[in-house]
Amino acid sequence: MARREHRWPQPLAGQQARIWYGGDYNPDQWPEDVWDDDVRLMKKAGVNLVSVGIFSWARIETSEGVFDFDWLDRIIDKLGKAGIAVDLASATASPPMWLTQAHPEVLWKDYRGDVCNPGARQHWRPTSPVFREYALKLCRAMAEHYKDNPYVVAWHVGNEYGCHNRFDYSDDAMRAFQDWCRARYGTIDAVNDAWGTAFWSQRMNDFSEIVPPRFIGDGNFMNPGKLLDFKRFSSDALKAFYEAERDALAEITPGLPLTTNFMISAGGTCLDYADWADEVDFVSNDHYFTPGEAHLDELAYAASFTDGVARKDPWFLMENSTSAVNWREVNFRKEPGQLVRDALTHLAMGANAICFFQWRQSKAGAEKFHSAMVPHAGEDSQVYRDVCELGADLNKLADEGLLGTKLVKSKVAVVFDYQSQWATEHTATPTQHVRHWTEPLAWFRALADQGVTADVVPVGGAWDEYEAVVLPSLYLIDEATARRVREYVADGGKLLVSSYTGISDERDHVWLGGYPGAIRDVVGVRIEEFAPLAEGDGTPDHLDLSNGAVAHDLADVITSVADTAKVLATFRDDPWTGMDGRPAITVNEYGDGKAAYVAGLLGREGLALSLPQLLDELGVDTPMETDCADVLRVERADESDENHFVFLFNRTHADAVVDVEGEPVVSSLVHLTMSEHSAVIKPNGVLVVKL
Structure with a gap:
């Protein structure tokens, strides 16, 4: 529609x-x-x-x-x-x-x-x-x-x-759910196949048996x-x-x-x-x-x-x-x-x-x-x-013309998917400590630490029109999305993928042959098992990486890496765990593009530590200023660029000094210098300038 x-x-x-x-x-x-x-x-x-x-x-x-x-x-x-x-x-x-x-x-x-x-x-x-x-x-x-x-x-x-x-x-909901399933699947056999009802003898003979x-x-x-x-x-x-x-x-x-x-x-x-x-x-x-x-x-x-x-x-x-x-x-x-x-x-x-x-x-x-x-x-x-x-x-x-402007497109898109979140909420999963929604936020924050304010885009949106794309624990990937991923990278796209991505299709049927089955060829790694991380009697609650990052909650057991892939970091652990020396971060060449894979959930801190090398390997330029992480920069502009606004937000609880590129229009908790070429943004402050 x-x-x-x-x-x-x-x-x-x-x-x-x-x-x-x-x-x-x-x-x-x-x-x-x-x-x-x-x-x-x-x-x-x-x-x-x-x-x-x-x-x-x-x-x-x-x-x-x-x-x-x-x-x-x-x-x-x-x-x-x-x-x-x-x-x-x-x-x-x-x-x-x-x-x-x-x-x-x-x-x-x-x-x-x-x-x-x-x-x-x-x-x-x-x-x-x-x-x-x-x-x-x-x-x-x-x-x-x-x-x-x-x-x-x-x-x-x-x-x-x-x-x-x-x-x-209620029974009203039951009848409506039956009608919804009939419209979606057409036959009860298709429902049985989608739900895998051969397991635990749940096969249904008629839509009336759906509750x-x-x-x-x-x-x-x-x-x-x-x-x-x-x-x-x-x-x-x-x-x-x-x-x-x-x-x-x-x-x-x-x-x-x-x-x-x-x-x-x-x-x-x-x-x-x-x-x-x-x-x-x-x-x-x-x-x-x-x-x-x-x-x-x-x-x-x-x-x-x-x-x-x-x-x-x-x-x-x-x-x-x-x-x-x-x-x-x-x-x-x-x-x-x-x-x-x-x-x-x-x-x-x-x-x-x-x-x-x-x-x-x-x-x-x-x-x-x-x-x-x-x-x-x-x-x-x-x-x-x-x-x-x-x-x-x-x-x-x-008055200054903001109404005719829109958010300027970022170079990086972080993808979010409601249905991947819903699928990760099930109670029978490798770990109950992992949900899809936390990973896009961690990547958004880590990118901001590099001076990149990413666009957050739904999985059905135009993410493949960005210079670089993050698929953060995108648990469900259907065939159409997998095809988009292959075409995007093959045409020169720069892809970043994190653990727990591409595990199942839209029916939550696992892609076979090793994880991440939906896009295994693109990322160039094959995973045989998950390694959940949590406090327990002798079980590890984290894994160190050779680059100084730390994985929590979940890591991947990578058993093979494509000849076209390069290992950027490995896990460090006791030999008896079987994780010591295994690949933790890789970059694979695929067609004219590259795909990075992060084989564990590193959180905002670990991602921020790893991103400079990752983005450099992918060829994604980031601001060079050392203090860019202190300020969130957002731009709005019209099509002609006649009206172009830059919003600068202090992300810290300390003063942030910024260069003033244009004419200050609105400010809150900001001290402009005498020359007005720089400004001090106080904690919780914001400065809006017009270029």
Whole structure:
């Protein structure tokens, strides 16, 4: 199916296009005498868009078929007349109590068959025909009522699909899963083959014998083929529900672009967002920071992948936090400067909209300790002052021409694959300490240590158009992807591959003949066994490499190396383990290109140590400055290069000195020298210059 045409929310009549700035606004949580103050503070902060009605179903449809739009009309009118556009939600994220009381069959069930009762949010099953009927009725009522409203610029369909109802094991889900398998495979024999049901006598005679991967007893092992397909099905089932809502809204309001907020982060693998991106008019993402030393790097990685999912079209940061969240065991606040820096990192990576959850911090409810643009402390607070500073920065950048630019393509692509992650989650694997998602992040950070800000690209994206490509623990490689890899390297591409790549095909059937079977000829090594590494009674928890790096969690037992391959590093270990002297890092010539293989998980530190030699062997140039690792450099430019911006972010907790190549436009925690040819970027600081 073709990707939907990119359509972006247009400015209100009489206004110029700006970087959209605002957040989730929940006026129904507050008395109306607060609304005017909200509008005043929004204007002061430079807010020009808010998302309204996301969790307002019970307030909009107060009982079955009884709609109250009056309060929503009043607040949208106040906002619009103040020049603040509305991203209007379909309001279907959580059904009201009257609906679940009348129709408990819409509630999802867990894998043990227990019902998820109302009391939180997303307590509905996506395959319920009853719930779909009620949800689409609400969508149509919303669209009919607001189809001519001049202040509504986009539809916010649902909210964070699958955040709480990713998996449903009800009979509705069972029937839908059977239909999904029939559509995917055609015959039950094809399903049996895909799932390897000859093992443990699991052969099925008919599609009616297909059941979801429900509880099978503690300590038992689910069929990995079924489990992988159920994860695919669950993503598709939620997508089908979103599409039904989207189409109901679009039929009545064809002129309004539609989106739904993804949850892309390094470890956020709930749904296949690379697949979902084809079904939105513009990509939106919710991202919440990772506390600690990985904060900036993980954020930049996730933002880069969002840009990759969006295929470098402008994307919308729908939610991030001004400071602490409320859902971790310990909810750390953001350090001074991080509110502005984090937002500008998303902007640097291709976002043309910066929004927060939420506008005003709740005084009651489950998220009352989640930070907001206006905190409990009110207007006289550092958070709100930073919100105002950010609003001014965004307006300045829009004035300078940033809106017409896109993220400049990197020379290196790091590939990520949702389905490889799902496959590595199975409980019967060589080690439970390895998951696909950690390896792309480690490579992204290690490359940044070399001064290279990589693009993160989905496996189905255009990664083969880059100078160099990283396949980091890409566990599943189908024949089509393997063919792309061969053609890419044979045509002169530069490939970097790490352990646990190319192990199985798309059905999770192991490629035979030695690992990595899918691309063994390209990398020029043959692996007979894995060597898991973990603390135990006499077992090694790591392996040293001859270049000083250290492998943790997993290493490969390479038994042969092609004549065209060169060994760059070997393992160092006691002779009795059988690993001492075995190849650990190799580079193979294949056609006109080269492929490097790293036979262990080295982490960010080990990769950073190994990359200079690896990149040199592959012929990939990197910046020569010794301090380039201290600063994350990101560029946005238009096609003519008339507007070219460089964003410089301090990655450390020490001052970073940088050369100033152009005209400083925006800065936070930066000291410019008298000559303005260099600058000191403080910890959590950012400098934006225009070349």
